[in-house]
Amino acid sequence: MEQLSGGEMLIRALHDEGVEIIFGYPGGAVLHIYDAIFNQDKIQHILVRHEQAATHAADGYARSSGKPGVVLVTSGPGATNAITGIATAYMDSIPMVVISGQVESRMIGSDGFQETDMVGISRPIVKHSFMAQHPAEIPLLVKKAFHIATTGRPGPVVIDIPKDVTDPKIKLPYSYPKDIKLRSYSIPGKGHSGQIKKAVDALLSAKRPMIYAGGGVIQGSGSELLTKLTRQLGFPITNTLMGLGAYPSSDKQFLGMLGMHGTYEANMAMHYCDVLLGIGVRFDDRVTNSDVTKFCPDATILHVDIDPASISKTVAADVPIVGSVVSVLEEMLDLVAKAKAKIDKKAIGVWWKQIEQWREKDSLAVAPSENDVIKPQQVIKAIHKITKGDAFVSSDVGQHQMFAAQYYGFDKPRRWINSGGLGTMGFGLPAAMGVQFAHPKAVSVCVTGEGSIQMCLQELATCMQYQLPIKIICLNNQALGMVKQWQDMQYGGRHSHSTYAESLPDFVKLVEAYGHVGIKIEKFSDLESGLKKAFALKDRLVFVDVMVDPEEHVYPMAIKGGAMKDMILSKTERT
């Protein structure tokens, strides 16, 4: 058998696991591992400029490809810098394996240089974690880590490796385990057939049905089946922020995103439905609007999820189904095909009529700009037009994120990459890098704001090193827009620490300093031509600084403590 050191075993095991790319940053505790990377050519290592970006890039890679993202960081600050990205992946159930260096075993607990208790610090934000005790364990730990990260409800797994465990002088026989069975870890498979039948019966007898689908459908690769089921039933459907693309947004049955900044028709249909099929969703407070007692008052709630702990966590499910979305959707499709005639077509027709009335309100209408001022929504619409709705769009967090979610219109899963659960500013650019590595030929757009982009700006250097032709579209409103919006609406317009117009950098010069192309757009009449110019530069990173109307708010917006039907529709109108 081949004799390898712990460091070599790690890299070989990653390769045997099918890993093609890792995102990382070297440091003392991982130098043995980096030497093992230097001596091979099977795995590509991407050098980022900050460990947070390594985790976000691995995350964007995972979200856009469905494959697990892999991160390598050193001990101490390397590990703690990775924490925000691990938490981001954890909240959105993204498969990720993070390998962190650790001080030598004999030094652990001595407050050694660059020592931090990574297993302890990351514990609440990982699906599981390991600390390697001996080089011989490494292949099995890697196998276990990928198994846990990618199955069931996916999530990040940390492997912390003390420096002595990767010592090049200690060589041991290497073999990679084929299978793994963990007695304490089981993966929910098929849902309970009796429960699925009950759910389908409820759907078929519904008069005002609604389908509410989320990120779990995308993670579980169930989009096609969901689309098929929704079309067979002829029912209205909404997607969560995390679920955008799970159902084609250009389809007539799609009511748009729901929740805090959801469309009028989606939120109204949620409130008034009599049967709600929630699938791959977790009844998050950005959907239910915090007071769950007012949520869907008339609805029988059917909840499909792979994580039993997500069911009845906030909203009690009448028909809980624990299982993978694919298996449950397949069973549902079979049952629906047999009993489709039972659907109350007349009632559904009346329901659609009601929905069409809500839809006529056109809650996402954008008022034409005055004085050539650019509305942020118009920027997203223009990007959609130029990219023919076929780009991968990563976003940061804030108003621009909501505008992108509302206006881009995602027809395919894995195209919309954003930090939904944790809401991590700084996510967008590194995530767009991960997307570009997963899809080198695709158009990778990063929609950001002048606030968020400054949180992982250093990655412009990584983009130069690897020649990533990302298109960064910065909706520059010269303020922390979402904070300012809340201050406008709830704090009497007192903009406490949310503005900094006088100290913003000249982004065009800044990106030029990194060797990229910068374009500034200030007038609506220049918007489309400017964006076209940016997208035409296919092999360059282009930063488009778009000066948008700083007074714009994101609407609709849920009224705090209300039901889903309670929304602010514009600066002057409420439901």
Add this chain to the structure above:
Amino acid sequence: MRHIISVLMENEPGALSRVVGLFSQRNYNIDSLTVAPTEDRSLSRLTLTTSGDDRRIEQITKHLNKLVDVVKLVDLTEGAHIERELMLIKVKAVGPQRAEVKRTVDIFRGQIVDLTSSVYTIQLTGTSDKLDAFITALGDNVVMEVARTGVSGISRGEKVLSL
């Protein structure tokens, strides 16, 4: 309502901190906790008491089950069960108090396991209520030190918590 949850988990470093961490992370409370390896040295059995309504207990058991180190668990309070807690208690025993304490120990079926001319160390086993009652019966002014193990439990009859 008070629940006694027994958890069978991998006897590995970090397993206990994951269980305890889950409780603080999700704002669940732990009233008592006891843990030791089982007859199979690869497994530990952890028993904890907590309280909450049915929904909260359901969430607690679901989240415990999600922990990769947790193999199996049972909410003992869902069925007939035996619960015991062990207490070692050091009390003042001088003058007429000495006989009075001894009588109380006998009534509660405790044992004096160590003594000096002025101190008794008593061992008492029973439900938590019984241990509380014993302390009350002795009175605050004699109790010097209390060491309780926390509740351990097992279900009645043929039901077992094992692999």
